[in-house]
Amino acid sequence: MESLESVSVILDELEGVLREEHKALRTLDHEGIERAAEAKLALDARLRAADSRKTAADIPQLKRVRRLALDNQLLTVHARACLQGIIAMVTGEAPATYPGGTHRRAPTAPFRLSVRV
Numbered sequence: 001m002e003s004l005e006s007v008s009v010i011l012d013e014l015e016g017v018l019r020e021e022h023k024a025l026r027t028l029d030h031e032g033i034e035r036a037a038e039a040k041l042a043l044d045a046r047l048r049a050a051d052s053r054k055t056a057a058d059i060p061q062l063k064r065v066r067r068l069a070l071d072n073q074l075l076t077v078h079a080r081a082c083l084q085g086i087i088a089m090v091t092g093e094a095p096a097t098y099p100g101g102t103h104r105r106a107p108t109a110p111f112r113l114s115v116r117v
Helices: 007-027 030-053 056-091
Strands: none
Touching: 007 030, 007 056
C-alpha cells in the first residue's frame, strides 16, 4: 500500500534538515553534516515517491528549499576553497588567485602553521 504523504510535509522536514545542515557547516560539525546527508537521502526517496502529488501550492516552499540548499552548497564550496588554500600554504605550493583560477601567485615566504583539531 502506497503512502499518501503530502509533498508539503516532506518539504517541511527538508527545510528543517537544511537549516540544521547550515548550522553544522558553519561550525564544521562533521557528525551534524553526516546526519544531514543521511536525512536528505531519506527525504529524497520520499519526495520522489510523492512527486505525483505535488501542486502549485508547493512552489513557494520548493523555492525556499532550493534557496537553503544553494546557501549550503556555497558554504561547502567556500570551505573547500579555504582548506585547499591552507593545504597549499602548508605544503609550500602557491595558492590560486581565486577558486578555479588558472594563474598562480608568486610563492610566499616559508612559515609555520599550527592547526588544532
